[in-house]
Amino acid sequence: MRLAELSAESGVAVATLKYYLREGLLHPGRTLSRTSADYDESHVDRVRLVRALSEVGGLSLATIEQVLEVITEPGTDRLHVLEAAQRTLVRAGARTPDGADGGSTQRVRDWIERHGWEIDPMDPFIDDLARAWEACDHAALGLDEDRMDRYAEHVEGIATVDVSTVPEDPEAAVRHVVLGTLLVDPVLVALRRLAQQHVSRRAERVGP
DSSP, X not given: OOHHHHHHHHTOOHHHHXXXXXXXXXXXXXXXXXXXXXXXXXXXXXXXXXXXXXXXXXXXXHHHHHHHHHHTSTTOXXXXXXXXXXXXXXXXXXXXXXXXXXXXXXXXXXHHHHHTOOOOTTOHHHHHHHHXXXXXXXXXXXXXXXXXXXXXXXXHHHHHHHHHTOOSSHHHHHHHHHHHHHHHHHHHHHHHHHHHHHHHHHHHXXXX
């Protein structure tokens, strides 16, 4: 298909497609002449991925370029795609500039080690968890390690479902992980609220 047909198929303007080509977000088509090229379904899929990461994921084109570099590397496996997609969300998200104090971060690392989770000790989500746990401490919510263990048991089950549904294809995997995280996280939050209602009402009905 020619560029105009790619535009019609993907729903992205020709001028935008040319920009994607210049910036390396879209791989070149098969050259037909000095001024024209032929494109196929792989280009349609790539344009849709870039558009989804930009419009739904809210990622900058510079960040999208970094993601595409990872998924186009030969031999990229599903685990590395998953990690790359998560890092993309870390870079793109609004993060608190102040990190947790060293003691809180070390507490999280110690808890992770004791819990037996295989985690990169420098993973930025450790700082996220440390800040959140520290805030719970300040609010006197009683979020001790025993309660964290119980949460972790259920979250690990959710993570098992998540990872088992990640496609093998790198581009599909990035789309699945990034968009799935952005769109499914609100689903999980709503489910938690509904489950709290259910458990509370059931407890009232059963009594002490």
